[in-house]
Amino acid sequence: MSPNESLKRRLEEGNDDRNPKKSKGQEDADKAKAMSEIAAKAREISEKMAALRRQGAMPPAKPTPTVVPQPPQAATEGMRIEEIKARxxxxxxxxxAVLGANIVTPGDRAKRGLKMEYHPSLMVDGSGQLNIAGGAKTLVPKPDFATVRANQRATVTKEPIKKEMKIEAPSADLTDPTKNPYYDPTLGGRATGPRERTRKTLKFVQQGRFINEANQLRAKAQLEKLKRDIAESVKKTGMAVELDLVADQSxxxxxxxxxEWWDAMLVxxxxxNYNPDAVLTSENSIVSSLVQHPVPIQPPAEAADPKLKPLMLTKREAKKxxxxRRLELQKEKQDxxxxxxxxxxxxxLKISNLMMVLGTEAVQDPTKMEAVVRAQMAARKQKHKDLVASQKLTDEQRKEKKRKKLLEDTSNLVQVAVFRINxxxxxxxxxxxxxxxxxxxxxxxxxxxSGMNMVIVEGGPxxxxxxxxxxxxxIDWSNQNEGDDAADGEDGGSAPKAPNECALVWEGDVKxxxxxxxxxxNLPTxxxxxxxxxxxxxxxxxxAARNYIAAGV
Structure with a gap:
């Protein structure tokens, strides 16, 4: 179905809905009135289009085909079509009028794929862009991605606005030395603007400069030679001694x-005339075997972390x-x-749990099972003996262990004990x-x-x-020798001896x-x-032992 036929059908349906009950004469009057209005509108449209063609806004009109007289119904439909065209x-x-753009020329129609006229709202100018008046061009979106050369549009590049630097002259207070003591008037234009770069000029050496330097070096060398000659002549004449005396006095x-003051008491x-033996060994000498031990000072370093002391546990905690620990070892072994x-x-296996562990085997052959149990018991006992024997120390190792246990460090302090024995x-x-x-x-x-014995011992605590x-x-000091007992029996009339005993006279610390x-x-005297x-x-x-008196005497 063509578009014209569908449009006609809609118009007929609209006419039927609007005038459902009009008579035939009334319909003819309405049609005549509508045709007159359409003709007036057509004239008005033709005048406006002629004006636009004169202005160049529309292409020249095509020759109007001859109008074939149609029946009244076809004329009504044509009038409605014309009305739509006029709208x-x-x-x-x-x-x-709003856009002020020209309609595309027939030469540009080849660019369009469907060979149809542009929509009035999409009228473009000769450059291919919408000719929108005012600043509305910026409202039209443009693609930011690259397109083919045929679809690219001319972009308007905006030149960046250059800002000019304004150099303002300094104020009067700034250049016034009384108000601004930091202002330097010798700077001149450097305070108000950039300094111009001056071109370096050639600097020529003045005539006779190097000749003067050479003459100065010759004069200096001649002066040094003259000083040496004068010194040699002074030595020959004997004036050097007098000059030395003058220098010594000055x-x-x-x-x-x-x-030296620190040796005055020793020398x-x-x-x-120093004699070290006489000075150091005399009784009045200030030198002795005593050594001053200063207080040790820790070096300037970070203190080490203190060692953690073992926690003292009670018997109950130790057993726990x-x-x-034994339970963890047993679990590990089971795993x-x-x-x-x-x-x-x-x-x-033991004799006591034989029947409980073996069960039916012990009932079937009890003699054999008993032999197996006793063999296992003997193996366990022998294993224990072997373990004890492997851990037992030899005689040399035991002596060495006992000796190390009795060794003590006496480098810093020694204890002394003095005993008196009758x-x-x-x-x-x-x-x-x-x-x-x-x-x-x-x-x-x-x-x-004779009459008194003394024992002195030194060692660790x-x-x-x-x-x-x-x-x-x-020690039981009351035991006497057999010879002494016999002598006492022969000398029955002599006085009895004092009881033998041991006493601690003194104990203390030495260096x-x-x-x-x-x-x-054995010393007799x-x-x-x-x-x-x-x-x-x-x-x-x-x-001390000679003058010792026992307590309570």
Whole structure:
């Protein structure tokens, strides 16, 4: 169905709906009135189109075909078509007046694919852009992506606006030295504008410059030579000594003293007559064996993290930790057995659980099962013995362990104990005193003197404590020799001897050991005792033991 036929059908349907009950005469009058209105409108449209053609806004009109007379119904439809065309023409004229654009020429129709006229609202000018008056061009969207050359439109490039820098002259207060003490008038135009770059010029060397420099060097060398000649002539004439004396008087320094102040007390007679033996060994000497030990100062470094002290646990807590540790080990062992890493454990068989563990096997052959159980028990016992034997120390290892246990560090402090014994002639007593001192790593001496015996021991705190226990508690000093008992029987009339006993005279701390080892020393006279102890610097121990008075006496 063509568009004209569909338009006619809509018009007929509209006429039927608007005038459903009009008579035939009335319809003819309405049609005549409508035709007159259409003719008036057609004349008005033709006049406007003629005016537009004169202005060049529309192409020249085509020759109008001859109108064939139609029947009344066809004329009505044609009039309505003409009315629609006139309405379209009015809208086109209005758009032309607003946009002010020219209709595309017939030569541009080849560019259109469907060979149809542009819509009045899409009229373009010769450049291919919408000719929109005013600033409405900026409202038309343009694609930002690249297109083919045929579809690209001419873009209007805007030149960037250059801003001119205005150089303003400084104010009067700025250039006034009384108000602005920091203004420098010598800057001139540099304060108000950029400085022009001056072109470097050639600088020529003045005539005779290098000749003058050479003459100065020659004069300087001649002056040095003249000074050397004068110095040699002064040496020949003997005036150099007088000049030296003048220099010495102007720069005189004091000679070093015969004895420095820090050596004055040690070298009273000068360095030439110094005798170190006489000065250092005399009783009035300020030099002694004492050494001043300054207080140690920690180095400037970061302190190390303190070591964590082990927490003291009660017996109940220790048992609990042991139980938990053994339980974890047992679980780990069971997991390894499940994974096949360890063979499964055999049941611990005993005579008491024989029937409960073996069950029917023990009933079937009890003699055989009993033999198996006893063999397993013997194997367990032998395994225990082998473990104990492997952990047992040898005699040398046991002695070495005991020796290390008794070793003590006496580099900083040494403890000393002095004992007085009435009688030390019994061999058993002598053996105990000697062997215990050696085993406890003690040094000292046991002096055997008629009427009184003295024992001096030096060592660590543990050794001295054990030796005191030996001398004061463990040894029974009342035992007498058999020979002494026989002598007492023969001399029945003599007075009885005092009871034999051991007393602790003195104990304390010293800096160094005075003896290298422990030994017995038999000295018959007191003079020999003092001579021996003086070499060891321990005479005061003898004096203390000699003047000792037992408590309660």
């Amino acid at each position: 379209i023409a009015r809208s086109m004229a209005a758009n032309t 720069m005189r320094t004091e000679p070093p003293p015969a004895v 009273p007679d000068g360095y030439d 930790l042991r139980r938990q 390894k057995i499940r994974l096949g890493l360890l063979p499964p454990e055999q049941s611990k 009688d030390l002639t019994h061999p058993q007593h002598k053996y105990k005193v000697d062997i215990n001192a050696q085993q406890l790593n003690l040094t000292g001496v046991a002096i055997l003197y 543990k050794g001295i404590k054990a030796y005191k226990k030996l001398m004061l508690k463990r 160094d050991r005075q003896f290298k080892f422990f030994r017995f020393k 007191e003079q020999k005792v003092k001579e021996f102890l003086e070499k060891m610097r321990a005479v005061h121990y003898w004096d």
